[in-house]
Amino acid sequence: MNKFQSHIQKWPTTSRLLHWISALLLLVTWCLMLLYGNSDNSLYLNLHKAFGMSVLFWMIARLINRLLTNTPPSVPMPVWQSIISKLTHFALYALLIAMPMAGLLMSVYGGHPVDIFGLFEIPVFVTPDRSAARFYNDVHTDIIWPMIIAFTLAHIGGALYHQFIKKDNLIKRII
Numbered sequence: 001m002n003k004f005q006s007h008i009q010k011w012p013t014t015s016r017l018l019h020w021i022s023a024l025l026l027l028v029t030w031c032l033m034l035l036y037g038n039s040d041n042s043l044y045l046n047l048h049k050a051f052g053m054s055v056l057f058w059m060i061a062r063l064i065n066r067l068l069t070n071t072p073p074s075v076p077m078p079v080w081q082s083i084i085s086k087l088t089h090f091a092l093y094a095l096l097i098a099m100p101m102a103g104l105l106m107s108v109y110g111g112h113p114v115d116i117f118g119l120f121e122i123p124v125f126v127t128p129d130r131s132a133a134r135f136y137n138d139v140h141t142d143i144i145w146p147m148i149i150a151f152t153l154a155h156i157g158g159a160l161y162h163q164f165i166k167k168d169n170l171i172k173r174i175i
């Protein structure tokens with residue numbers, strides 16, 4: 001153990017599991033949209049919606065876990081970096097909850113129930129409204145999605161900076 005590893009304090013197991021599974025669900029949801037874009041096969045769109053709703057479910061579980069468990073003390077870093085990292089984490093939580101909600105509202109305002117892996121269906125619980133559907137489509141694709149990309153890249157960039165420039169092995173806290 002070197003001087004950098006000696007102070008490593010991991011996130012609790014639940015937080016680590018929730019972290020990597022939410023990253024995986026986000027990746028799958030995005031890949032399904034790419035497949036749908038390339039094939040126009042509605043199976044991929046339905047799976048996109050079901051996995052997207054799983055992200056919502058998972059992020060709510062993650063939020064509850066975050067509020068209930070102790071977080072490890074931050075590693076030493078300049079105040080501005082600490083503020084940016086906290087802001088980025090907060091933004092990722094907020095965006096990954098808002099994104100599926102906008103997707104769900106887009107679908108139901110468009111008059112489409114949402115099938116969850118053939119297990120059950122979220123019915124159209126609003127009066128269908130084309131302009132509301134268009135509004136949530138724009139929020140989903142033109143506002144929240146670019147923000148998710150930006151914050152995720154900043155987050156991964158931060159992790160790479162810790163790994164290869166600061167060499168403080170921060171990643172060990174989450175794996």
Ligand code: HEM
Pocket residue numbers: 026029030033045048049050051052053055056096099100101102103104105106107114140141145
């Ligand atoms: C975190 C979860 C989600 C992510 C990251 C995500 C991401 C995306 C992306 C990247 C697009 C394509 C935007 C483009 O055209 O460039 C898209 C489109 C779409 N998403 Fe999602 N989505 C999520 C959840 C959902 C949910 C829960 C639903 C519905 C229940 C949904 C319904 C749709 C629909 C209907 C489209 C438009 C497809 C079309 O072009 O006709 N999404 N989503």
Ligand code: HEM
Pocket residue numbers: 015019022023026066074075088089090092093096152155156159170171172173174
């Ligand atoms: C290759 C991908 C990723 C890497 C290497 C990575 C790395 C890390 C590391 C090292 C931490 C701990 C930071 C610390 O201890 O101060 C962390 C925390 C966090 N990560 Fe990631 N991450 C990745 C993907 C993602 C994705 C895709 C998301 C969400 C979209 C995400 C959201 C978060 C959040 C919100 C935290 C704060 C912990 C919490 O409050 O639950 N990460 N990540």
